[in-house]
Amino acid sequence: MELKEFGEYVSRASGGAKIIVVSNREPVVHERIADGVQAIRPASGMVTALEPIVRGPGGTWVAHGSGSADRLVTDAKGRIRLPENNPAYTLRRIWLTRKEEDGYYYGLSNQALWPLCHIVYKRPQFSRSEWEIYQCVNNRFRDAVLEEAEGGPAIVFIQDYHLALLPRLLKTARPDLTLVQFWHIPWPNKEAFRIFPWGEELLDGLLGNDLLGFHIQYHCNNFLDTVDRGIEARVDYEHFRVYRGGRPTYVRPFPISVDFRQIGEDGESPRVLKRRESFLKELGEGILETTIYAGVDRIDYTKGIPERLKGFDLMLREHPELRSQVSFLQLAAPSRTHIGAYREINDELEDLVDEINWRHQTEDWIPVRFLRAHHDYYAVLAAYRMCRVLLVTSLHDGMNLVAKEFISSRTDGDGVLILSQYTGAARELTDALQVNPFDLDQRADVMYEAFQMGEAERRQRMERMRAQVERNTVFEWGLKVLDELEKIIPLRTKPDGGGSDDDAALDLRFRRNPFAYCA
Numbered sequence: 001m002e003l004k005e006f007g008e009y010v011s012r013a014s015g016g017a018k019i020i021v022v023s024n025r026e027p028v029v030h031e032r033i034a035d036g037v038q039a040i041r042p043a044s045g046m047v048t049a050l051e052p053i054v055r056g057p058g059g060t061w062v063a064h065g066s067g068s069a070d071r072l073v074t075d076a077k078g079r080i081r082l083p084e085n086n087p088a089y090t091l092r093r094i095w096l097t098r099k100e101e102d103g104y105y106y107g108l109s110n111q112a113l114w115p116l117c118h119i120v121y122k123r124p125q126f127s128r129s130e131w132e133i134y135q136c137v138n139n140r141f142r143d144a145v146l147e148e149a150e151g152g153p154a155i156v157f158i159q160d161y162h163l164a165l166l167p168r169l170l171k172t173a174r175p176d177l178t179l180v181q182f183w184h185i186p187w188p189n190k191e192a193f194r195i196f197p198w199g200e201e202l203l204d205g206l207l208g209n210d211l212l213g214f215h216i217q218y219h220c221n222n223f224l225d226t227v228d229r230g231i232e233a234r235v236d237y238e239h240f241r242v243y244r245g246g247r248p249t250y251v252r253p254f255p256i257s258v259d260f261r262q263i264g265e266d267g268e269s270p271r272v273l274k275r276r277e278s279f280l281k282e283l284g285e286g287i288l289e290t291t292i293y294a295g296v297d298r299i300d301y302t303k304g305i306p307e308r309l310k311g312f313d314l315m316l317r318e319h320p321e322l323r324s325q326v327s328f329l330q331l332a333a334p335s336r337t338h339i340g341a342y343r344e345i346n347d348e349l350e351d352l353v354d355e356i357n358w359r360h361q362t363e364d365w366i367p368v369r370f371l372r373a374h375h376d377y378y379a380v381l382a383a384y385r386m387c388r389v390l391l392v393t394s395l396h397d398g399m400n401l402v403a404k405e406f407i408s409s410r411t412d413g414d415g416v417l418i419l420s421q422y423t424g425a426a427r428e429l430t431d432a433l434q435v436n437p438f439d440l441d442q443r444a445d446v447m448y449e450a451f452q453m454g455e456a457e458r459r460q461r462m463e464r465m466r467a468q469v470e471r472n473t474v475f476e477w478g479l480k481v482l483d484e485l486e487k488i489i490p491l492r493t494k495p496d497g498g499g500s501d502d503d504a505a506l507d508l509r510f511r512r513n514p515f516a517y518c519a
């Protein structure tokens with residue numbers, strides 16, 4: 001399915017209900033520049049996925065207004081019509097104070113929930129005052145959504161871990177709203193989750209949803225187990241739903257993806273050739289005579305960037321004959337630099353690149369080229385198409401869109417993907433060379449295997465991976481979410497609040513013993 005068809009489908013499926021998408025990050029950021037205001041579309045898979053959902057039926061997107069010129073272009077309610085050249089939906093911006101942003105975004109979301117949900121041995125930090133601010137900001141989002149949903153039925157599609165309390169707040173205020181949430185990061189196992197000091201409140205918040213989505217089945221299983229142990233609720237493993245307060249929340253896997261066709265088309269555009277020329281100017285044409293390994297990431301301790309550099313270093317030490325024959329190109333976008341752990345990994349990477357280059361470089365060859373910047377979309381595509389081997393070595397990752405973007409961009413049918421087994425994408429991309437990113441020797445071996453792989457095998461694997469991504473694009477993701485919603489809404493709205501005969505039997509057993517399903 002493609003963009004236009006998907007937009008039309010969403011308009012039909014919403015059946016007249018207003019569509020409201022809610023996320024922390026906005027789809028367009030307005031920044032002040034020397035001669036006015038510039039609208040920037042963040043390079044984000046989430047925006048590609050959600051824009052058609054809100055655009056098709058002319059809905060509203062509620063998000064934090066974070067740009068320096070955001071207030072200059074909105075009305076008194078923080079609203080602006082987008083896209084500016086052909087308005088199709090409304091963006092409603094929420095303004096946060098510096099203190100709110102620190103407590104809710106940098107604090108509770110990214111120093112507590114982010115490390116809690118990613119099992120990468122980074123200790124989460126919990127602070128009661130940040131939790132209070134997180135609650136307060138979730139309430140601010142509730143007020144804005146309620147205003148936007150006034151006067152009729154609405155489907156509210158909430159994104160991610162920044163807004164875990166919002167569903168309950170909305171359901172309490174407007175039980176008629178249809179609420180769906182997608183959790184873009186992993187859900188940890190119950191042992192990892194139990195240290196979260198406000199676990200019951202967080203779970204209760206999420207159980208305000210009618211439908212809750214994760215990337216893979218494993219995260220759904222972890223969520224049900226966590227609920228089973230962490231809060232008074234009836235977990236129905238057979239139908240993958242949880243009853244709390246007599247109402248169900250359905251829990252389902254929806255593996256997110258990319259716009260395969262568009263990325264392929266853009267990959268062949270003149271803008272990508274231009275970016276390739278700029279890279280070659282900066283790095284020297286000589287890089288084309290080497291086998292290029294590449295990485296494209298936000299600088300984040302979950303992405304395994306030091307791990308892959310150390311693997312490359314070990315490969316060079318074990319196979320010194322590869323010197324001058326291989327290069328490593330890392331595009332690294334600075335991210336969340338207000339947080340100490342992110343500053344530390346920046347310093348670590350700088351030292352590591354220096355050390356590896358010092359150890360191996362020759363007069364006319366530099367092994368690692370580390371380009372620290374937020375590159376534009378076309379530059380990212382140029383890097384994907386310049387390399388022979390793309391490395392995704394996340395220590396833990398909900399899905400990882402870089403892997404799928406790389407495959408979509410390789411219209412030439414060549415290229416090797418090295419993929420961490422701890423990404424959601426590893427479930428679908430079985431033709432990648434999969435690695436345990438914690439195992440240094442294995443990383444070096446697999447990088448060497450990629451160097452040696454013949455063209456015929458590379459092409460066979462790439463063809464199968466391309467077919468896989470082409471079958472499951474970002475539009476199939478949106479479609480599956482909406483289809484599932486259509487299936488569950490009739491169950492939810494039956495007058496007895498139950499559903500099938502199975503539900504009735506479960507309800508009866510539950511009334512006799514509320515803990516019967518919490519073994």
Ligand code: ADQ
Pocket residue numbers: 043044045046184185256296297298331332333373374375376377380397398399400401402403405
């Ligand atoms: P992220 O952790 O941000 O997303 P990912 O899915 O890899 O991770 O998406 C990163 C995006 O940023 C890609 O679109 C990529 O092209 C872009 N990007 C990376 N480095 C860049 C650079 N140097 N310059 C410019 N752009 C760059 C979260 C979860 C993931 C999940 C997604 C979507 O952590 O597991 O796949 O949401 O659900």
